[in-house]
Amino acid sequence: MPIYILKRILGALPTLLIVSVLVFLLQKLLPGDPVLALAGEERDPATLALLREQYHLNDPLVTQYFRWLGGVLTGDFGISLRTNQPVLELIGQKLPVTLQLAAMSMIFAMLIGIPAGIIAAVKKNTLLDWIANIVALSGLSIPNFWLGIMLILLVSVNLGWLPASGYESPLVDFWLSIKTMLMPAFVLGTGLAATLMRHTRSAMLGVMSADYIRTARAKGLSTSEVVLTHSFRNALLPIITLSALLFGELLAGAVLTEQIFTIPGFGKLIVDAVFNRDYAVVQGVVLCTAVGFLLMNLIADVLSVIMNPRMRSAL
Amino acid sequence: MKRLSLTATALVALMAAMPAAANELRIGLQDDPDVLDPAQSRTFVGRIVYTALCDKLVDLDQDVEIVPQLATDWTTSEDGLSLVMNLRDGVTFHDGTPFDAEAVVYNINRGMTLPESRRKSELASIASIEATGPLQVTFTLTAPDASLVAQLADRAGMMISPTAAEEMGADFGSNPVCSGPFKFVERIQQDRIVLEKFDDYWNADNIHIDRVTYLPIPDTTVRLANLRSGQFDMIERVAAPDVASVKADPDLSLAEAVGLGYMAIYNNVGNGDRADNPLGQDARVRQAFSMAIDREALNQVVFEGTAKAGNQPFPPNSRWYDQSNPVPERDVEGAKALLAEAGYDRVPIVLQHANNPVVTQTMQVIQAMVAEAGFDVELRATEFATLLSEQTAGNYQMSRSDWSGRVDPDGNIHQFVTCDGGINDAGYCNPEVDEHLNAARATQDFAERKANYDAAGKILAEDLPIIYLGHQTYIFAMDDGVEGFEAYPDGMIRLEGVTDAD
Numbered sequence: 001m002p003i004y005i006l007k008r009i010l011g012a013l014p015t016l017l018i019v020s021v022l023v024f025l026l027q028k029l030l031p032g033d034p035v036l037a038l039a040g041e042e043r044d045p046a047t048l049a050l051l052r053e054q055y056h057l058n059d060p061l062v063t064q065y066f067r068w069l070g071g072v073l074t075g076d077f078g079i080s081l082r083t084n085q086p087v088l089e090l091i092g093q094k095l096p097v098t099l100q101l102a103a104m105s106m107i108f109a110m111l112i113g114i115p116a117g118i119i120a121a122v123k124k125n126t127l128l129d130w131i132a133n134i135v136a137l138s139g140l141s142i143p144n145f146w147l148g149i150m151l152i153l154l155v156s157v158n159l160g161w162l163p164a165s166g167y168e169s170p171l172v173d174f175w176l177s178i179k180t181m182l183m184p185a186f187v188l189g190t191g192l193a194a195t196l197m198r199h200t201r202s203a204m205l206g207v208m209s210a211d212y213i214r215t216a217r218a219k220g221l222s223t224s225e226v227v228l229t230h231s232f233r234n235a236l237l238p239i240i241t242l243s244a245l246l247f248g249e250l251l252a253g254a255v256l257t258e259q260i261f262t263i264p265g266f267g268k269l270i271v272d273a274v275f276n277r278d279y280a281v282v283q284g285v286v287l288c289t290a291v292g293f294l295l296m297n298l299i300a301d302v303l304s305v306i307m308n309p310r311m312r313s314a315l
Numbered sequence: 316m317k318r319l320s321l322t323a324t325a326l327v328a329l330m331a332a333m334p335a336a337a338n339e340l341r342i343g344l345q346d347d348p349d350v351l352d353p354a355q356s357r358t359f360v361g362r363i364v365y366t367a368l369c370d371k372l373v374d375l376d377q378d379v380e381i382v383p384q385l386a387t388d389w390t391t392s393e394d395g396l397s398l399v400m401n402l403r404d405g406v407t408f409h410d411g412t413p414f415d416a417e418a419v420v421y422n423i424n425r426g427m428t429l430p431e432s433r434r435k436s437e438l439a440s441i442a443s444i445e446a447t448g449p450l451q452v453t454f455t456l457t458a459p460d461a462s463l464v465a466q467l468a469d470r471a472g473m474m475i476s477p478t479a480a481e482e483m484g485a486d487f488g489s490n491p492v493c494s495g496p497f498k499f500v501e502r503i504q505q506d507r508i509v510l511e512k513f514d515d516y517w518n519a520d521n522i523h524i525d526r527v528t529y530l531p532i533p534d535t536t537v538r539l540a541n542l543r544s545g546q547f548d549m550i551e552r553v554a555a556p557d558v559a560s561v562k563a564d565p566d567l568s569l570a571e572a573v574g575l576g577y578m579a580i581y582n583n584v585g586n587g588d589r590a591d592n593p594l595g596q597d598a599r600v601r602q603a604f605s606m607a608i609d610r611e612a613l614n615q616v617v618f619e620g621t622a623k624a625g626n627q628p629f630p631p632n633s634r635w636y637d638q639s640n641p642v643p644e645r646d647v648e649g650a651k652a653l654l655a656e657a658g659y660d661r662v663p664i665v666l667q668h669a670n671n672p673v674v675t676q677t678m679q680v681i682q683a684m685v686a687e688a689g690f691d692v693e694l695r696a697t698e699f700a701t702l703l704s705e706q707t708a709g710n711y712q713m714s715r716s717d718w719s720g721r722v723d724p725d726g727n728i729h730q731f732v733t734c735d736g737g738i739n740d741a742g743y744c745n746p747e748v749d750e751h752l753n754a755a756r757a758t759q760d761f762a763e764r765k766a767n768y769d770a771a772g773k774i775l776a777e778d779l780p781i782i783y784l785g786h787q788t789y790i791f792a793m794d795d796g797v798e799g800f801e802a803y804p805d806g807m808i809r810l811e812g813v814t815d816a817d
Contacts, residue, residue, distance in 0.1 A: 032700035036707060040357035041719060042433045043707065044730065044737025054430070083350050083504060084488060090504060149536060156544040164541040165532060167506055262532045264506035272347070272505065277700050 012294045019290045024065050034277035078280035087284040098265035102250045108189030117200025139194035148187045148260035165262040184261040188253045199242050203235035244300030248293050338525040340815050343538045343550035347505045347531035350488035353473035354432045366807040369493035372472040395459025402450040406517045408476035409498040416446035421477040431485045437471040459757040465723035496522045523814045549793040555618040561792045571790045572802035573623050573630050575720025580782040586709030586742025593662050601779040603653040607688035609645035617677045623786040628727040630786040635724040637769045650688035663691040668715035670696040706740045743780035
């Protein structure tokens with residue numbers, strides 16, 4: 001197993017390198033001048049020339065890229081053009097925020113999606129199945145930004161139950177932190193819940209028509225034992241893989257959700273950085289996201305092996 | 316089931332406990348400020364934070380007159396080449412460093428020489444500065460500069476602690492130490508900036524707030540929702556469509572002031588190849604375009620009457636506004652006649668603008684208005700950073716953008732239309748205009764300056780490198796606990812005299 005993990009990590013390195021080159025080039029293709037975005041209204045030619053010099057923007061692209069890569073390899077991700085803060089420090093500040101959002105959304109998604117999927121499968125083609133399907137479809141089709149604003153208006157403005165936006169660290173005020181994150185996590189979780197529900201349902205249906213389930217029933221096991229112990233455990237495999245893949249979707253969704261609820265996380269960091277042409281920040285964030293995504297895939301594969309002893313021989 | 320109801324109880328309990336700190340003012344800003352060093356910073360919202368954090372040599376009043384702050388009085392010599400300022404006694408920086416003439420000399424020199432400084436052009440007319448007394452400084456100028464004192468009413472005149480500046484260098488922004496009514500506590504990027512009352516402030520009796528937190532929320536709906544839900548005490552830049560509902564809400568109040576800036580369309584008349592089009596080459600075509608716009612209707616339709624229609628770089632309520640050239644009525648027939656005279660029936664033109672809802676709406680209305688006079692406007696919505704670089708590079712025919720405005724009239728006009736102007740994106744050059752604008756810079760005499768601005772304005776109204784549309788209003792909303800706040804034309808939030816009842 002450790003050799004397998006090591007191989008996978010080494011295999012990921014070229015992918016990361018390609019990602020970094022792509023992001024670097026894509027940014028340079030963007031119209032708009034970072035120095036102009038930086039100078040704002042004080043954009044007389046002298047200031048612009050000075051800024052270009054200061055941030056080495058006159059150098060050839062290849063030099064710029066390798067200067068950046070060299071920095072990354074020595075742990076220096078550069079500094080934000082906008083605030084002079086080291087990129088690594090920014091990432092360290094924002095990553096826990098988005099991880100908290102992602103974790104809470106995932107909990108929401110699983111709490112809603114998996115039970116709904118099981119119920120829909122067990123009660124296939126009944127009213128319950130239809131209701132679960134309608135809820136799932138609504139979750140998929142209601143845009144995050146609309147749901148977010150509606151929830152803010154209802155829950156914060158009209159009912160005054162939860163803060164409308166912002167963020168509090170759980171280390172400072174745990175309950176306030178959870179409270180502030182409830183709505184965004186719900187909004188982000190609904191879409192995922194729908195996907196999870198659909199997949200849980202079809203995985204369960206597949207498993208439940210298997211012979212061994214019929215045998216289990218024939219042995220006289222109770223429905224709950226058949227469903228939870230025999231069917232669900234076996235249906236779990238595709239669900240775990242899916243959850244790991246959903247992590248990517250979660251990060252993409254976090255970009256929008258963080259904008260709506262003004263959560264100072266990864267998504268907001270990258271959007272603001274793109275608009276400000278803050279190259280170093282965009283580079284750093286994308287690289288970290290790619291690492292995170294690859295890591296999640298690895299974890300999913302390892303988990304599948306643990307959950308399914310049959311796969312161990314495949315290593 | 317029991318567990319479920321327990322969870323539900325806990326949920327309700329935690330929902331009920333909303334945060335409410337006494338005498339803390341929570342202010343929603345439109346953007347996250349950039350680096351918090353007055354010498355380096357560029358953003359508008361950054362200046363809002365400085366207003367509480369860093370005192371300046373001079374300040375503005377609501378009529379845009381310069382008033383004392385850290386400097387108590389000042390005089391300019393007869394030849395305009397020297398400026399003497401007397402400083403307030405008994406002022407200390409947040410770190411206990413005393414404020415004196417040496418500190419001012421240090422700050423001005425820092426703004427002029429720090430490699431990262433963005434204040435160099437604002438301080439360009441200063442040859443040197445020296446302490447001519449413990450509480451007196453003398454600026455020596457290279458040429459008379461009427462706008463210098465006004466520059467000192469903004470970031471160029473903000474005083475930071477020399478001790479802290481020496482220690483931190485260009486990193487000063489991570490822990491700014493100034494002499495304003497509030498001192499820096501903490502900042503979390505894109506989340507909040509927290510300040511607390513500075514007890515040794517020279518005007519501390521007038522400060523009734525213990526703690527200020529600035530929270531950036533770019534979305535206007537969400538910003539307002541936070542105010543309504545009681546999360547915020549005050550927000551800046553309320554969107555025009557929300558004004559009516561804020562007015563109707565008994566728990567909220569509004570404050571507004573017409574800004575110093577303007578909204579305009581830049582015409583490419585000589586900035587590269589793309590100036591080669593009917594509108595760029597013939598002033599009559601530009602005049603026709605301007606004539607076809609109903610500026611007051613624009614204000615009513617897009618801004619719900621909250622903005623101010625205008626046709627000059629200064630708003631109609633400014634003392635620099637030329638009353639003999641009032642905001643014109645729309646004249647479609649006149650526009651058609653001008654186009655015919657220039658030899659055109661219909662003029663196709665590409666106009667780029669920022670892709671935000673308000674600007675897009677503005678441009679759609681204008682597109683429809685000028686179509687009636689014979690213009691086929693193709694609108695090109697671009698993201699802001701792109702718009703800016705296209706406009707600078709001259710890769711445009713018409714470009715719609717805003718200027719946030721400066722205290723001194725020079726800042727609203729000189730750099731845009733003089734031949735060597737730093738941001739002359741239109742590529743306009745007329746020696747006569749240069750002459751008037753340079754002359755206006757060189758004297759302190761109001762009448763003489765005004766005469767020069769009027770004269771330049773008359774030529775510009777004919778040549779129209781820039782078509783002015785109107786002026787933004789800064790609209791603030793606050794909950795009814797907040798009292799004593801007044802809006803200023805610079806859009807800053809001054810906390811002197813402000814009280815917060817919750």
